[in-house]
Amino acid sequence: MSLKSKLHNLKEKYKGTKMAPAFNALHTFLYLPNETTHGGTHIKAADDLKRTMNTVIMALVPCLIFGMFNAGYQHYIATGAPVDFLSWDAFYVGLIKVLPLVVVSYGVGLGIEFLFAVIKGHEVEEGYLVTGMLVPLIVPVDLPLWMLAVAVAFGVVIGKEVFGGTGMNILNPALTIRAFLFFAYPTWMSGDKVWVHGAVERANEIASGANLDAISGETILGSLAQGQQSAYSIADMFFGFIPGSVGETSTLLILLGGLFLIFTKIGSWRIMLSSVIGALVMGLIFNGVVDAGWIGEGSKFYGLMSTTFWHHLLIGGFAFGTVFMATDPVTASQTTKGKWIYGFLIGFISILIRVFNPAYPEGVMLAILLMNVFAPTIDHYVVQGNVKKRMKRLKAKIA
Amino acid sequence: MGLLSKKDAKLITDPLADNNPITIQVLGICSALAITAELKASIVMSLSVMAVLGIGNVVISLMRNVIPSKIRIIVQLVVVAALVIIVDQVLKAFSYQLSKTLSVFVGLIITNCIIMGRFEAFALGNGPWKSFLDGIGNAAGYGIILIIVGFFRELLGSGTLLGFKVLGDPIEKTGLYAIGYENNGFMLLSPMALIVVGIIIWVQRSRNKELIED
Numbered sequence: 001m002s003l004k005s006k007l008h009n010l011k012e013k014y015k016g017t018k019m020a021p022a023f024n025a026l027h028t029f030l031y032l033p034n035e036t037t038h039g040g041t042h043i044k045a046a047d048d049l050k051r052t053m054n055t056v057i058m059a060l061v062p063c064l065i066f067g068m069f070n071a072g073y074q075h076y077i078a079t080g081a082p083v084d085f086l087s088w089d090a091f092y093v094g095l096i097k098v099l100p101l102v103v104v105s106y107g108v109g110l111g112i113e114f115l116f117a118v119i120k121g122h123e124v125e126e127g128y129l130v131t132g133m134l135v136p137l138i139v140p141v142d143l144p145l146w147m148l149a150v151a152v153a154f155g156v157v158i159g160k161e162v163f164g165g166t167g168m169n170i171l172n173p174a175l176t177i178r179a180f181l182f183f184a185y186p187t188w189m190s191g192d193k194v195w196v197h198g199a200v201e202r203a204n205e206i207a208s209g210a211n212l213d214a215i216s217g218e219t220i221l222g223s224l225a226q227g228q229q230s231a232y233s234i235a236d237m238f239f240g241f242i243p244g245s246v247g248e249t250s251t252l253l254i255l256l257g258g259l260f261l262i263f264t265k266i267g268s269w270r271i272m273l274s275s276v277i278g279a280l281v282m283g284l285i286f287n288g289v290v291d292a293g294w295i296g297e298g299s300k301f302y303g304l305m306s307t308t309f310w311h312h313l314l315i316g317g318f319a320f321g322t323v324f325m326a327t328d329p330v331t332a333s334q335t336t337k338g339k340w341i342y343g344f345l346i347g348f349i350s351i352l353i354r355v356f357n358p359a360y361p362e363g364v365m366l367a368i369l370l371m372n373v374f375a376p377t378i379d380h381y382v383v384q385g386n387v388k389k390r391m392k393r394l395k396a397k398i399a
Numbered sequence: 400m401g402l403l404s405k406k407d408a409k410l411i412t413d414p415l416a417d418n419n420p421i422t423i424q425v426l427g428i429c430s431a432l433a434i435t436a437e438l439k440a441s442i443v444m445s446l447s448v449m450a451v452l453g454i455g456n457v458v459i460s461l462m463r464n465v466i467p468s469k470i471r472i473i474v475q476l477v478v479v480a481a482l483v484i485i486v487d488q489v490l491k492a493f494s495y496q497l498s499k500t501l502s503v504f505v506g507l508i509i510t511n512c513i514i515m516g517r518f519e520a521f522a523l524g525n526g527p528w529k530s531f532l533d534g535i536g537n538a539a540g541y542g543i544i545l546i547i548v549g550f551f552r553e554l555l556g557s558g559t560l561l562g563f564k565v566l567g568d569p570i571e572k573t574g575l576y577a578i579g580y581e582n583n584g585f586m587l588l589s590p591m592a593l594i595v596v597g598i599i600i601w602v603q604r605s606r607n608k609e610l611i612e613d
Contacts, residue, residue: 144579158594162601184585 004031021117025124049166053129055266059257060133060324063247064102066240068094070250071141074243075197085241094141097197098246101136104145108152109135116161127166127173127330128156134174134324137247138317138365139181140194147188151180171372172331175321175365182365190359195219195243219244220315221354221362224303237314248320251313258323267327270336271343275322276313278347283309286355304355312351321364322347331372335382342378346371403532410532414540421544422600423610426512431545432592434504438561441549443497445542447490447505449535451482452514456534458482459522466523475518476509483508513541548595556586 007027014020072090076083083089109128117124135152155177160169182189193199220232220242232242240250248254261267286305289295295302313319326332326346333342346367353363360366403411420426427448434440458478459466466474487505490498498505508514517537522530553559558566558575567574569582585591604610 144581146579147581150583158597162597180585183588184583185581186584187581 007031018118018121021121021123022114025114025117050126050129052266053126055264056130056261056324057133059260059266060130060137060247062253063137063250063257063320064098064133066250066253067137067247068098070094070240071097071197071246073241074195078196079198079202093197097141098136100145101139101141101143101148101246102133104148105135105152106132108149109156112153112156112161116165120165122165125166127160127169131156131173131177135177138174138178138245138320140189141197141246142194142200143181143188147181147185151177151184154180167330169330170376171369172325172328175325175369175372178365179369182360182362190222190362192219192222195245221304224307224315226303228303234311234314237311242315245317245320248317251319254319254323261323261327267323268329268332268339268343270339271327271332271346272322274340274343275326275347275350278344278349279312279318279322279351280309280347281344282348282351283307283312286351301355312354316354316364317362318347318350318364321350321368326368326371331375333375333378333382335379337385338375338378338382341382342371342375345374407529407532410529411536411539414533414536415543416540416603417607417610419540419544419603420513420516420537421541421596422603424513424516426516427541428593428596430504430507430511431541431548431596432589434501435545435549435592436552436556436587437500438546438549438553440497440500441545442542443490443494444501444504445538445545447486448508448511448513448541449538450486451479451508452517452534452538453531454534455479455482455514456517456522456530457527459518460525460527460530463523471523472515475515479509479514479518513537544596544599547599548592551595552586552592555583556591558582 007023011020011023011027014023069085069090072087072093072095073083073085075093076090106128109132113124113128135148135155139148155173159171159173159176160166163169178189188194193203220237223231236242238251240252242249258267258272262269262272286307287309290302290306295305299305307315322343326343333339346364349367349370350364353360353366357363414420417423421428421431430444434444455475455478459475462474483506486508487498490501490505517534521533525533550560553561554565558564558569564574566580567576569576
């Protein structure tokens, strides 16, 4: 008997019981549903929620693989024994560090989704598929796994399930998880030790008296915020050979993923474009302020404010957030005009937070969460504006 | 409950669960968020509110027939302000550190909606004994939530309870900290208090479906 028919039988056997949603989920994840709709009107479309989710995951896979190579590459550079980027050594270190993050993220997240589906008696929702892939990509490589598990549980329950599950959440779940980690365990989420595998351990060894060189895994944003020049070239930033969260370093691969999302019409190009414009505008304003001489070199904002405006797009998590998180169809604005406003403000506020709050150099996370909250308001006013315009036209016609 | 008649007992037990001032009436949230980072502060705050509300309810109830209804709010304010000042002075005299932790929130008991709410809704229409019980009951209902929230926030946020290091020492890495556990800094921030209160509300309403409003 094939796996497919076995699953069919299992599904029939558990039909109507409490565990049914769990088996259904397994079945529909692997195969087409074996039932057909009866009566009524129906639309035949290839892109159901599952297909949408899988497309995003496909766009994320290059970032994940690159992240694994980069984790090992940065580790070996930092320990003073550099290896080639595309070497087995680099990949191996990355694999054993990153794979557990992925496994924990999916294990805990899907476990909670299954649990809620069984308790509430509805089908398991596919919403976590993308979140589960995003989460390991936006955390530091050395993050303890139990912290990730706690954060995922928090993010899925408080960020999503209490609002009614997939499609009803106000905040992007992946960013809720990251924000939770950021505020709950700041020593593991910021600073110059967490971004390179081994740096924290090395720091502990030195603290206990070992005679070793400290590993500095400062991110570019971190150095700039302290007013130092970053040691990385534009090419390094663009291709992603820099320390940072696992999958957010390579602007090139994020760009490719973004183009793939735009081409498959999963991600909104309006949000991506307007967000980039917003960031450039804010960057230009700050550059203007520096050029006008209003901010001296002594100012603590000087480092990030004087950064050439378009460099902001390459460093930190801006590109990743813009392409994969701002475009989340559930939490973003729905109207066309709303998307432009929403995206623009995300870019604008990201750079604003980056510059003015050196303690939170990753402004894009907070900017997206903030705009998630405002997205329904933006939509409301766009729709109201449209209603008003049409009413006016109608009145003009009648009169 | 031999001391109290069934009706009187209900005045105390109702606000503890099914008519809780915080989780059901959603009053007094502000102080529940602000001072619950430590269990000790939560307990002292609950006791302060209990003193003010218990005595205040009796005073208002005794005066209920002589207060002109047009100026009743100002009279209530005078009563509650006087009591709060007494509580504040007592705290300052006997437990200065704690009174610093609670800072303005003792003074802000004056504006706690639960107190004015009980004066208006109960003490103005009932005798002193019943009002006293109602005051104690509502303050206890308020206090129990504060203590639950304070318990979880202090335990998970600082790893202590009433100042005792129940989970081990985070600096010397003993107890749970030896195996890599770390305190959750988010628990010490006010937003997490709101989330904890939200979870209590969630649990309470899913246990008793009658409490769910449309």
